[in-house]
Amino acid sequence: QSVLSVQKTMNPKRPCKRFILYYHDILLNGTDTSNATSAAATTPTKLGDFVFGLLVVFDDPVTKNQNPQSPPAAQAQGFYFYDMKTTYNAWFAYTLIFNSTEHKGTINIMGADMMMEKTRDLSVVGGTGDFFMARGIATFETDAVEGFKYFRLKMDIKLYECY
Amino acid sequence: QSVLSVQKTMNPKRPCKRFILYYHDILLNGTDTSNATSAAATTPTKLGDFVFGLLVVFDDPVTKNQNPQSPPAAQAQGFYFYDMKTTYNAWFAYTLIFNSTEHKGTINIMGADMMMEKTRDLSVVGGTGDFFMARGIATFETDAVEGFKYFRLKMDIKLYECY
Amino acid sequence: QSVLSVQKTMNPKRPCKRFILYYHDILLNGTDTSNATSAAATTPTKLGDFVFGLLVVFDDPVTKNQNPQSPPAAQAQGFYFYDMKTTYNAWFAYTLIFNSTEHKGTINIMGADMMMEKTRDLSVVGGTGDFFMARGIATFETDAVEGFKYFRLKMDIKLYECY
Numbered sequence: 001q002s003v004l005s006v007q008k009t010m011n012p013k014r015p016c017k018r019f020i021l022y023y024h025d026i027l028l029n030g031t032d033t034s035n036a037t038s039a040a041a042t043t044p045t046k047l048g049d050f051v052f053g054l055l056v057v058f059d060d061p062v063t064k065n066q067n068p069q070s071p072p073a074a075q076a077q078g079f080y081f082y083d084m085k086t087t088y089n090a091w092f093a094y095t096l097i098f099n100s101t102e103h104k105g106t107i108n109i110m111g112a113d114m115m116m117e118k119t120r121d122l123s124v125v126g127g128t129g130d131f132f133m134a135r136g137i138a139t140f141e142t143d144a145v146e147g148f149k150y151f152r153l154k155m156d157i158k159l160y161e162c163y
Numbered sequence: 164q165s166v167l168s169v170q171k172t173m174n175p176k177r178p179c180k181r182f183i184l185y186y187h188d189i190l191l192n193g194t195d196t197s198n199a200t201s202a203a204a205t206t207p208t209k210l211g212d213f214v215f216g217l218l219v220v221f222d223d224p225v226t227k228n229q230n231p232q233s234p235p236a237a238q239a240q241g242f243y244f245y246d247m248k249t250t251y252n253a254w255f256a257y258t259l260i261f262n263s264t265e266h267k268g269t270i271n272i273m274g275a276d277m278m279m280e281k282t283r284d285l286s287v288v289g290g291t292g293d294f295f296m297a298r299g300i301a302t303f304e305t306d307a308v309e310g311f312k313y314f315r316l317k318m319d320i321k322l323y324e325c326y
Numbered sequence: 327q328s329v330l331s332v333q334k335t336m337n338p339k340r341p342c343k344r345f346i347l348y349y350h351d352i353l354l355n356g357t358d359t360s361n362a363t364s365a366a367a368t369t370p371t372k373l374g375d376f377v378f379g380l381l382v383v384f385d386d387p388v389t390k391n392q393n394p395q396s397p398p399a400a401q402a403q404g405f406y407f408y409d410m411k412t413t414y415n416a417w418f419a420y421t422l423i424f425n426s427t428e429h430k431g432t433i434n435i436m437g438a439d440m441m442m443e444k445t446r447d448l449s450v451v452g453g454t455g456d457f458f459m460a461r462g463i464a465t466f467e468t469d470a471v472e473g474f475k476y477f478r479l480k481m482d483i484k485l486y487e488c489y
Contacts, residue, residue, distance in 0.1 A: 010326045012295055028373050033411065039371035041379035041407065045202035045220070047191050053204035053220045057371070057379045057409050077409050077417055077438050081204065083220050083240050085196065091220075091240055093256065093419065095438035108437050108449045110288070111271050112240050112258035123271045123289025125436070126449025128463055132338055133486055137291055160296055163336045173489045175458060208365035208383070210354050216367035216383045244367065246383050246403050248359065254403055256419065273451070274434050275403050275421035286434045286452025300454055323459055 015136060015158035021096075022143065023076055023153040024068040025060050037061065041079075048085025055081040062096060066143060066152065074098045080113065088115050092122060096157075098130065105129020107157065109138045124159060135161040178299060178321035184259075185306060186239055186316040187231040188223050200224065204242075211248025218244040225259060229306060229315065237261045243276065251278050255285060259320075261293065268292020270320065272301045287322060298324040341462060341484035347422075348469060349402055349479040350394040351386050363387065367405075374411025381407040388422060392469060392478065400424045406439065414441050418448060422483075424456065431455020433483065435464045450485060461487040 028036035038058035045053035057079045061072040078094020093110040106129060111122030119141045127134030136159035144152040191199035201221035208216035220242045224235040241257020256273040269292060274285030282304045290297030299322035307315040354362035364384035371379035383405045387398040404420020419436040432455060437448030445467045453460030462485035470478040 010296065028371060030372065033373055036373055039373040039379050041368040041371060041381055042204045042218075045191060045204060046193065047196055047199055047202040052222075053202050055204055055218075055220075055368075055381075057381075057407055059378075059409050059411070059415075077415070079407065079409075079417070081220055081242065083222050083242075085222070089222075089240070091242070091258065093436065095417065095436075097438055097440070106438060106447065106449075108451070110256065110258075110273070110436070111291070112260055112269060114260070121269065121291035123269075123291065125271070125288040125451040126461065128437070128447035128449065132463075133336065133461065135289065135296065137295075173459065205367045205381075208354065208367060209356065210359055210362055210365040215385075216365050218367055218381075218383075244383055244405065246385050246405075248385070252385075252403070254405070254421065273419065273421075273436070274454070275423055275432060277423070284432065284454035286432075286454065288434070288451040298452065298459065300458070 010160055012137075012158075012160075015160055016162035017131075017134075017136075017159040019073075019157050021062045021064065021073055021155045021157065022066050023060055023062050023155055024150070025056075025058055025152070026068075026150050027056065027148055029149065042081075044082070050084060050086070050088050051082045052085050053081065053083075055079060058094070062155070068150075068152070073100065074103075078109075089113070090115060103130045105131045107131050107134060111138070113140055115142060124157065127159075131159070133161065133163050134159045173323060175300075175321075175323075178323055179325035180294075180297075180299075180322040182236075182320050184225045184227065184236055184318045184320065185229050186223055186225050186318055187313070188219075188221055188315070189313050190219065190311055192312065205244075207245070213247060213249070213251050214245045215248050216244065216246075218242060221257070225318070231313075231315070236263065237266075241272075252276070253278060266293045268294045270294050270297060274301070276303055278305060287320065290322075294322070296324065296326050297322045336486055338463075338484075338486075341486055342488035343457075343460075343462075343485040345399075345483050347388045347390065347399055347481045347483065348392050349386055349388050349481055350476070351382075351384055351478070352394075352476050353382065353474055355475065368407075370408070376410060376412070376414050377408045378411050379407065379409075381405060384420070388481070394476075394478070399426065400429075404435075415439070416441060429456045431457045433457050433460060437464070439466055441468060450483065453485075457485070459487065459489050460485045 044051035124136035207214035287299035370377035450462035
């Protein structure tokens with residue numbers, strides 16, 4: 001048994017690593033391929049009026065501040081889909097890919113994005129590179145919405161297993 | 164290093180938390196939007212005769228007993244798709260959302276649902292709220308099937324990491 | 327607290343279990359259902375020229391050597407989709423299903439497959455059966471590509487939590 005260096009804190013208030021990032025999603029409207037960073041891979045089903053079943057694949061920039069033009073700290077690659085018939089609500093699975101002087105590696109995240117809640121928690125289920133074997137919580141908060149054209153999420157990533 | 168309270172039992176027979184839940188899936192048949200709790204986001208491919216590639220998004224009630232009309236203990240939000248050409252077989256990823264006096268929080272689950280096996284194990288890959296940082300096993304058992312209209316799964320959720 | 331037997335090594339160079347497997351994907355071209363092991367569940371979007379949004383469901387054999395005709399060591403069931411507008415790039419979530427005299431159980435994996443990198447790491451987020459509660463890293467390396475007809479990945483699976 002050889003443990004290099006382990007930091008494990010199971011106090012929700014004391015993650016061993018934390019960063020706050022802003023996720024920017026610009027959905028393809030059919031023509032604006034130069035700006036768009038995501039596109040719908042399916043069409044909405046007939047279940048309710050909130051695009052139930054619409055699945056969006058994304059390769060979205062993630063930045064340290066709210067400005068979408070600020071330099072990306074990471075890319076978020078993955079998908080989300082809408083899954084409620086009574087309101088807008090989504091489910092996400094994606095990878096944060098870091099490739100900077102600061103961080104190299106990935107963080108894998110999945111969970112429910114209950115958009116009607118002020119904040120909601122998803123699971124950090126794994127990591128690679130600088131985030132080798134990480135686990136934790138990703139807290140989402142909607143930061144801006146412009147219809148189906150653009151939305152911004154604040155992602156508060158807290159790791160409780162750091163190696 | 165600050166560990167609040169950790170219970171970790173790695174004996175498969177001795178989970179630190181366990182609950183048995185019934186999952187009810189009523190697939191939209193094109194018109195019955197009032198009862199339906201799930202809908203097909205894609206159409207089957209031409210690979211075999213078992214709807215290979217059909218992907219279903221769901222927001223399904225989960226109850227403590229087999230009766231679909233009993234009060235929901237949680238919501239299951241996520242998706243499954245069929246993925247074999249020689250038999251019905253599926254793959255699931257979803258979140259159990261608890262919002263009751265008993266439990267508040269989520270449990271994230273993914274894995275293969277080999278429908279032809281009597282029971283099959285999926286992974287609990289994370290949790291939030293009352294299930295902060297949980298990991299474990301979700302054992303599926305088919306409890307009822309009515310064609311593509313309705314099916315019920317018994318989900319035996321066993322957590323081996325509880326904080 | 328009852329721990330049956332735990333092996334936990336957090337040195338990236340010293341997994342507690344490791345195996346190298348080859349994944350073979352033969353995409354349905356519309357007619358060849360006898361050989362095909364995967365099929366496109368969606369069509370590409372208009373975002374870029376690299377089939378952004380194309381989602382493929384697979385039930386692929388996994389073998390111990392490069393020969394697709396060698397006896398399967400496991401089945402890989404899950405999906406991938408393409409997610410970049412400037413190059414071919416994918417995202418995977420799947421289950422390795424072992425059902426041999428050697429191993430019985432499953433391993434659940436998700437993460438980004440940055441195809442332009444020589445090797446890329448995904449997360450092993452859970453396991454069942456012989457791989458009860460496993461976690462680790464799956465390193466992908468492209469081993470062969472024949473357009474959209476066939477590709478082969480070398481998967482170097484390293485577990486760091488073994489029970």
